[in-house]
Amino acid sequence: MRASERVYRALREEIVAWHLPPGTELGEVEQAARWGVSRTPLREALGRLAAEGLAVVGRGRTLVVSQLDxxxxxxxxxxxxxxxxxxxxxxxxxxxxxxxxxxxxxxxxxxxxxxxxxxxxxxxxxxxxxxxxxxxxxxxxxxxxxxxxxxxxxxxxxxxxxxxxxxxxxxxxxxxxxxxxxxxxxxxxxxxxxxxxxxxxxxxxxxxxxxxGPVGDPTTPSQALPTPSPVLATPSQATPTPVLPRPPSARPDAVDRPSALDPTGAAR
Amino acid sequence: MRASERVYRALREEIVAWHLPPGTELGEVEQAARWGVSRTPLREALGRLAAEGLAVVGRGRTLVVSQLDxxxxxxxxxxxxxxxxxxxxxxxxxxxxxxxxxxxxxxxxxxxxxxxxxxxxxxxxxxxxxxxxxxxxxxxxxxxxxxxxxxxxxxxxxxxxxxxxxxxxxxxxxxxxxxxxxxxxxxxxxxxxxxxxxxxxxxxxxxxxxxxGPVGDPTTPSQALPTPSPVLATPSQATPTPVLPRPPSARPDAVDRPSALDPTGAAR
DNA sequence: TCCCGGCCTCTTGTATACAAAGTCCCACCG
DNA sequence: CGGTGGGACTTTGTATACAAGAGGCCGGGA
Missing domain, CATH: 1.20.120 (Four Helix Bundle (Hemerythrin (Met), subunit A))
Incomplete structure (x- = not known):
């Protein structure tokens, strides 16, 4: 599978699973290193996330996981x-x-x-x-x-x-x-x-x-509670970025991961 | 303005204006040369078009302008x-x-x-x-x-x-x-x-x-300067003119679409 | 003549190097 | 003490070089 596709699905899954809570900065170099790919396919993945609305541009040009209040x-x-x-x-x-x-x-x-x-x-x-x-x-x-x-x-x-x-x-x-x-x-x-x-x-x-009760990330207790931001919210309200662990088996040599989960099909 | 943004808007406009009719192949090297940018920002533009549904993957991995019947x-x-x-x-x-x-x-x-x-x-x-x-x-x-x-x-x-x-x-x-x-x-x-x-x-x-009347392709009547879109003002005419052919004039050199009408059956 | 296999070429996918631009901090001045 | 300007640094944006994969074409054989 293409690296960009793999990283896209992985990041999408992490966002959906609240492993990457709203406000998390998605720095290109950081994420590229984390997933063992170069910035080129990673940028493609981020672009798709942004097009989907799962990530939005924060302060400057940094991309952050979109809010969900x-x-x-x-x-x-x-x-x-x-x-x-x-x-x-x-x-x-x-x-x-x-x-x-x-x-x-x-x-x-x-x-x-x-x-x-x-x-x-x-x-x-x-x-x-x-x-x-x-x-x-x-x-x-x-x-x-x-x-x-x-x-x-x-x-x-x-x-x-x-x-x-x-x-x-x-x-x-x-x-x-x-x-x-x-x-x-x-x-x-x-x-x-x-x-x-x-x-x-x-x-x-x-x-x-x-x-x-403002429930948060099921994996990281009490992380993101819905901020009472106004309707036209200021997008610059980033929660403290957690130190992200490396993905399940993201080695730098990066052969292939066992492709963990369903690409987030089901909804409702 | 960023090159990827500029090319995205230009290609989007060309597709909307039927200057690039459905079925037109959007080869990366070809379009990159046409707009005077490298493949990197061009790929980003194509990705946005694909996410919007204006372009779809055709045979192989080639991207083509989406059908519209x-x-x-x-x-x-x-x-x-x-x-x-x-x-x-x-x-x-x-x-x-x-x-x-x-x-x-x-x-x-x-x-x-x-x-x-x-x-x-x-x-x-x-x-x-x-x-x-x-x-x-x-x-x-x-x-x-x-x-x-x-x-x-x-x-x-x-x-x-x-x-x-x-x-x-x-x-x-x-x-x-x-x-x-x-x-x-x-x-x-x-x-x-x-x-x-x-x-x-x-x-x-x-x-x-x-x-x-089956599709009067609107490309022929008004050719010059297709910018009817109220997207944004375009003050960015200060870009250094590259050696490569400038798109707005749309000359029939080297780059033009091989087969005008869609090869894949227009009627379902 | 038709089918099949291998090679060749062209296109896309990825990595890396370079450039530019914004931001943040600190020092200096009012 | 506050504001402002400059400079360095971090981050993104772009170009180019390399790699890999798919498609098509040609030749050979049935």
């Missing part, structure tokens, strides 16, 4: 509402029903997926990812698909910000079931409404969790 | 519907009314803007751009704003694909007036509906134009 979450969900309701609408008109019938049944039985004690809920979110992929295929809109893809990294980051408890996820599974059933039935209006319902419930849950 | 236009408008109705909704809730009252009045008098014989309708589209910018400010959503920004290049490209006649633009001005009035009145429902109406009318017009 309560206002950002609200705005993110406003965009999700626009894109995902439309995706549900279009998919309802164009989908092959049996795909979504099957997904609906699996969501109906999602309780089994949540029975284990996996804190990351891997199995459940994999199912959500399948629904996303099925919607992508069904709606068959290149442009909408691209916008949604860019969105999903942000959504995944929010998910790590406020972990959902099992009760919430059981509810969410039922909301997803309703979406899948509506799409299978070709009911565009219901599919869009069900998506809106799900998004409102999710947003409510996230905001409640944030209000209850 | 009738299906793409439909998909594009489906995305526009999702994003712009949401933008109108949000702006209605958050806007300062006087801004949009003023815009509504100017759209009401847009006939004067269309009186001249400017084939590019610069004055009119500048007003449309002002409405877009006002909506951007009013909705105050970073994420939605980014998605809309990425969309607008594609929209502009469609605009060059099917030129609107004056009658259509007068109608469109009235549709825009209604949107602005609804936003000023804080009526989110009406604003979204008016946006939907406008988009449907626009799409109808574009598809009719495509059905009537």
């Amino acid at each position: 309560a206002d950002d979450v609200v705005h993110l969900f406003e965009l999700r509402e626009a894109l995902e309701t439309q995706a549900a609408r279009l998919a309802s008109r164009r989908a092959r029903p049996e795909v979504f019938t099957g997904l609906a049944e699996r969501f109906a039985g999602a309780g089994a997926l949540l029975a284990d004690d996996d804190p990351d809920r891997t199995a459940y979110y994999a199912l959500v990812g399948e629904l996303d992929a099925a919607l992508d295929t069904a709606m068959a809109s290149r442009h909408l698909q691209r916008s949604l893809a860019a969105l999903r990294a942000h959504v995944a980051r929010v998910r790590r910000l406020a972990h959902a408890d099992t009760a919430r996820l059981l509810h969410a599974a039922d909301e997803h079931r309703l979406i899948a059933e509506a799409v299978a039935a070709g009911d565009a209006v219901l599919a869009a409404q069900a998506t809106g319902v799900h998004l409102h419930a999710s947003l409510r849950h996230v905001l409640d969790a944030l209000a209850a | 009738a299906d793409d236009v439909v998909h594009l408008f489906e995305l526009r519907e999702a994003l712009e109705t949401q933008a109108a909704r949000l702006a209605s809730r958050r806007a300062r009314p006087e801004v949009f009252t003023g815009l509504a009045e100017r759209f009401a008098g847009a006939g004067a803007l269309l009186a001249d014989d400017d084939p590019d309708r610069t004055a009119y589209y500048a007003l449309v751009g002002e409405l877009d910018a006002a909506l951007d400010t009013a909705m105050a959503s970073r994420h939605l704003q980014r998605s809309l920004a990425a969309l607008r290049a594609h929209v502009a490209r469609v605009r060059r694909l099917a030129h609107a006649d004056t009658a259509r633009l007068l109608h469109a001005a009235d549709e825009h007036r209604l949107i602005a009035e609804a936003v000023a009145a804080g009526d989110a429902v009406l604003a979204a509906q008016a946006t939907g109406v406008h988009l449907h009318a626009s799409l109808r017009h574009v598809l009719d134009a495509l059905a009537a």
